[in-house]
């Protein structure tokens with residue numbers, strides 16, 4: 001190690017004064033004091049090291065000194081490892097690309113892009129509706145990249161009030177505030193060192209915290225609350241939001257500089273209703289999973305049930321589909337799942353045969369009002385999609401996951417479900 005640091009070969013150095021070989025080694029001071037000097041920072045050549053000097057004492061007399069040097073970067077990574085262990089949290093990614101199911105072109109394109117993003121270090125901004133799989137993609141990107149052995153720390157910026165989120169992200173020093181833990185606490189940025197931090201719902205972060213996050217991204221270092229020590233961190237950031245951040249920048253509710261800093265690589269996760277037959281593929285997958293868990297025989301979706309699933313809008317996306325399949329596997333005791341079962345699991349029991357149990361005449365009035373509201377919402381959605389497709393009804397029907405006949409009927413204001421299956 002000393003050869004490497006000093007540039008001297010051992011054979012040439014032996015016998016020469018140490019001050020000549022490593023001028024700032026300062027061993028001679030110990031010969032006078034006889035006291036160990038531990039943990040001193042030194043620059044030797046281009047390397048920053050920690051030096052430990054201990055005297056060799058024979059019969060009460062200091063006869064020599066042993067100095068050891070340790071490269072500071074290996075110490076830093078050791079320190080981070082210790083901190084992570086002490087924090088004792090399971091900051092590990094769970095999902096790989098193999099877990100992200102779907103055959104639709106829209107999903108496959110998102111997976112293709114995400115795989116590309118995995119191999120580089122730049123910040124990724126994932127945009128998509130709630131439950132569409134943003135967090136799964138963040139896990140998979142982390143696990144497919146060079147940081148896969150490092151931690152994956154996920155934090156939901158919408159789940160905590162501002163002050164708590166700040167101390168979670170940046171940590172705090174001992175005595176930083178009343179109730180602060182003894183010895184302080186490392187923040188999530190520190191715990192994510194050499195790994196990835198996933199900032200979910202970044203659009204909900206307050207402007208003050210946005211400014212602090214921007215500083216971490218730009219400087220690569222953090223300071224705990226109530227502390228003046230600067231801690232270097234090497235973290236890849238993946239952020240996600242269901243909001244239109246560009247619009248928020250225009251409205252000045254999201255910092256423009258942070259937006260450009262995080263929006264280096266952009267990933268759009270398609271909503272489930274634009275993923276065509278993926279709905280059925282995922283539905284079957286979840287059904288089998290829950291049946292296995294419940295140790296009950298596998299169930300099948302009837303063609304009518306499948307059509308019901310394809311027609312639904314899925315505002316809660318894959319999460320909603322998964323929950324719906326869980327309800328079905330618990331409630332439905334038949335091996336064949338009917339359209340009525342699906343409608344009930346979706347809370348859409350509007351047809352007389354599938355009426356809500358216990359609902360009398362008064363209940364029917366409520367259902368009618370509800371159906372009226374649904375119609376208004378549906379028409380609004382159809383008009384929006386039609387505007388987006390430039391009036392192309394076939395394309396609008398495809399995006400909405402309904403047949404053209406249904407689209408046409410709905411536009412005419414009829415609240416009738418397409419039972420013909422024609423399109």
Ligand SMILES: Nc1ncnc2c1ncn2[C@@H]1O[C@H](COP(=O)(O)OP(=O)(O)OP(=O)(O)O)[C@@H](O)[C@H]1O
Pocket residue numbers: 099100101102128129130131132133134135136137200242318319322
């Ligand atoms: N392509 C997919 N294949 C299999 N499961 C999926 C897929 N996409 C999402 N899921 C499942 O759907 C649920 C929601 O996914 P996830 O938490 O990744 O969504 P999200 O977009 O991050 O949601 P939110 O916006 O609410 O944070 C999870 O249970 C996940 O396992």
